[in-house]
Amino acid sequence: MKKFPVTPYLLLLPSMIYLVLFFAYPMVQSLQLALRREGQFLHLRAEPAPEAAPVGTLEMQTEVRILDRLRTEEVLPNGRTRPIYWFQVEAEDAAGSTVQGWVSQSNVFIESRTESTTARVVSGETTQEWTLDFLRRMVTDFRFGSALGTTILLIALILPLQFVLAIVMALVLQSQIRGSTIFLYIFTLPLGISDLASGILWYSIFTQRGFLNSFLVSTGLLDQPFIFIQAGNQGWMIAAIVLAEVWRATSIVMVIVVSGLQAISRDVIEAGEVFGANLWQRLRYIILPMLKPSLQVALILRTILAFQVFAVVVALTGGNVITVLANETYRWYDPARFNNPNVAASYAGFIMLLSLGISMFYLRAVRSQEEAEKAL
């Protein structure tokens, strides 16, 4: 029997550990952040001692009345002693019933340990509980619906344009005109351009004193610049985002389509030509069906990336009137704004969930492509 191969696993191990650390672990953390809340409760004790049996529980900031106090002494490492007070208190717990018990001075805020008759609970034990509050907060936030709607609207507008354009570009490159390497270089230029840079580029076109207005006014089509990007012009803002994204992200689709086209044997297409199929018929009945696996993969890849669309929206519109899911994630997380990592994690989880659904399709597409390859 052949020896069980250890080497490949050893070679893969560092990468796998790395992916678990930076992928699986944060994913679990994300769910925890979104679904678990840290709570603090103070247990009242039957006796003035930390290990005494709990007789009641108080929430933070509860006002307590002091019934009795006990001075104990703690011996410090240097041999000196310092006083520690225990208070017997009475207060209302979360359920509204009155409870009595002992608390240590370290858990309450008190003006004077010897004089005051009231105190306030400031610390206790940390507990964790499952909660849907953060999810509820996300869903009921008035910007949630608009963020989700805009994200989906953008996907619905961008993807079809992108795919038509990518297929046209790929066919142009495949037609083997002279200089096609130069065209290939030009068509793939946006591959390395960030969404932020692309947003700024298109901002320079659509802004009030931008190139589009410059063109329209200097050719006399408009008398004065039209303000495309402003609160009342959501349509134009969406259009600007769509153009910027189509401009930037079509290249990746095109590259996938071109690799798919290269896999189609020329004989098949030529056979179609010989039998008198025109360009549209060849496209419709030969090329597109054979491209299907590549198109599916590209479609899913683009959809998942489109759920994360962020910088282009902020760069073009400021991210206030028009908002998307990733932008809301950032707004909730941002220490300078909502500073609420829990709701941000809910958004992150929501985006993950949406993408997970898409990934299912992705895997199916991968399988169908592998089957298609086997069949060829």
Next chain:
Amino acid sequence: MTGRTYEQSKPLMTPAQTAALDAQRSRAKLGHNLRRGGTYALAIILAIWILLPIWLITTMAFSTPTDVRAFPKHFFPIPFSTQTLDFFLNTQGILNSTLNSLVVALLALVISTALAIPAGYAIARYLFPGRDAIRLGILSVRAFPIVVLAVPLAVVFIRLGMFDKVHSLAMMHAALTLPTTILVVASVFTSVPREFEEAAQIFGCTRMQAFWRVVLPLAVPGIAAAAILTFVLSWNEVFAAILLTITNRTLPAQILYTLDKSGDPFKFAGGFFMLVPSLIFIFFIRRYLFNMWGQITK
């Protein structure tokens, strides 16, 4: 040769038939030329669609700040000036964040390449139980919105005292590109013939030596392309960057953060400045593009 002798010995067509055929042929040729011309026109229109925005932002970057604010705008950088770019580069925080971006991108490149080389080699050269599952796993991780994991990672980093550090962000970016890099590196190793390695082993190399002296040198260009890809992804990435850093911002994070407080000259020069490395990047890896994405889609 034989065809010509056949034609000479036995004319097939009458002159009228030849003329009709010629007419048909020239019509076909005209149609062909028209189609070719149409394809050219389409190619040029598409090229203009891609190049125009790049040209416009370049115009802005090389105009004086006064011209950048002017209306209507010039479509050419006349008068030519580097004032706008100078202003951008001398804005507080830009030099620093550019350095941060470079450090983050280089670190991410080193981490991701160092991890991907052994993993890619294992996938390319060994058959072992679970190989397909691991490949599929890597593929699905690639299709996962890893960027949103920046939210929990920020919380973890704060707890571990790793928040707002350049190397923490680099580690995140390396995780972001690792799946892609593994797949690309695997495809590069697959393209190196196994016979070379076997020959080296026959001549007395150990498997390790064969890898170092024969396989790796042949794979270097492809691995370099994958590494450049990692660099650009990290250089471009803004969402994780803006969540994981505050004082040590990278260039895109810094620009995005100051966007609503800054004027057009700053924005446009910044856009241009971020653009330049990507244009160079495509030039260097264009040979490997289809190799890369062809592999990734599988």
